[in-house]
Amino acid sequence: MSTGALGTWVSDLEKDKDLIGRSSTAERVAGILRDRVTEGFIPPGTRMSEEAIGEALGVSRNTLREAFRLLAHERLLVHELNRGVFVRTLSKDDVVELYRLRQIVEGAAVRELASAPDQVIATIRAAVEDGERAASEHRWPDVGTANLQFHQGIVQLAGSPRLEEFMLRIHAELRLVFHVMHNPRRFHEPYLARNRELMAALESRNTQHAELLLAVYLADAERQLVRAFAGAEPSGPELAR
Amino acid sequence: MSTGALGTWVSDLEKDKDLIGRSSTAERVAGILRDRVTEGFIPPGTRMSEEAIGEALGVSRNTLREAFRLLAHERLLVHELNRGVFVRTLSKDDVVELYRLRQIVEGAAVRELASAPDQVIATIRAAVEDGERAASEHRWPDVGTANLQFHQGIVQLAGSPRLEEFMLRIHAELRLVFHVMHNPRRFHEPYLARNRELMAALESRNTQHAELLLAVYLADAERQLVRAFAGAEPSGPELAR
DNA sequence: CTCACGGGATCGTTGAACAAAAGTACTGTC
């Protein structure tokens, strides 16, 4: 690496490099909407009117439709022909699948622990510490964000950018799910200790222990969410809206 | 490599023009182009002119851009701002990552063999038999297709539709890779026997054996492809563009 | 109560238009 002691600012610039090239209006619009949706400001099931949103953001319908395509591909919006796009509504079944998927992918990633570079472990450690700092400052939503970053770090153990990108989108879906837990502190805080415990297993390269911790971790979280869904969405025919 | 000289594929597109007439135009256009690209009719690196293709298919630029956006998200096309979209050119590194990814995902899927429904096994069997039938009739490209269906079946063992969709796109990328093997028979035929062997292990629910077979299977295929890439793309500065 | 039938709203798609960026050809200088 030529980025020696002198030029840390050079590498800093590289972070913004793609930010320059990415000046496409459609993608910026998608970014804005993505935030609004994942933060829960636009509740699931809401219909996204092309006209209203296009006017509000000052972009044409065509550009807005490109942004919609992007977000629909990320499964944050669903596109129904001739009906429009809606904020995704996740069901209990989705939660079950998402956790089955996490179990499979993150489990496989942990199994690659032996061949993972130290830098990935450092990323995971940073996420754990971010979460603890956010908790100590009572920023509970940020605790949730750090939590997902922790798991994103675990996925990095697998060493596949494509898989990382895929799980990034899965984690965006999970954010949607988390909104059923009306008390973010109660939901996220207990996992801080477990994150640290799991991280310790990773740092000592104890694959077996890490795998076990992860499995019970995910199973517990799934159980919590499924129970919350059972309360919020009683059994019976689904009544949209 | 420009669009003019060797571009007979542009006029070939006009044959599909009349297929446009049902459901969403943009998605149908994407479907047509997806086929053309994965079948190798439009070689990697080709620039996809909005005007030329829009005219050939008889759709407006706006609609075509929606189709491009779709295919770019599937990684079959790459979109460079203010320069246009190009057919993806895959590198040796891509091959390595793709096989690392397959190893991880398919390996994890096989490990779920115990809880997989019999119907999935039946799907896998069907793919094996399709491949053998295609081979006996000397339809070598179809052998490749059946091969990928076989692996898609393995992914289904995991029981996650999201993962299946993800791997479907990965398999589309693989099709792009396979085109470096100029002799499809030599490349695909030897795997027919191994498919059958692996299927037998799955049908007898022998997870361990299946896992082992899969691992060497994928490692061999990767080695073959990497070697082919080393021949076709000698070490040296990349002359993309 | 059910079902057919409009009216109105919204989506799907087109074609034209223009600014901005990239690509290309042409100059003039050394």
Added chain:
DNA sequence: GACAGTACTTTTGTTCAACGATCCCGTGAG
């Protein structure tokens, strides 16, 4: 002849207005 700077051309990015197609919903007949 090599090179830099400058127009010119092509292509993309984005907007706008329009119109047919489709869906939603309320109304009224049966």
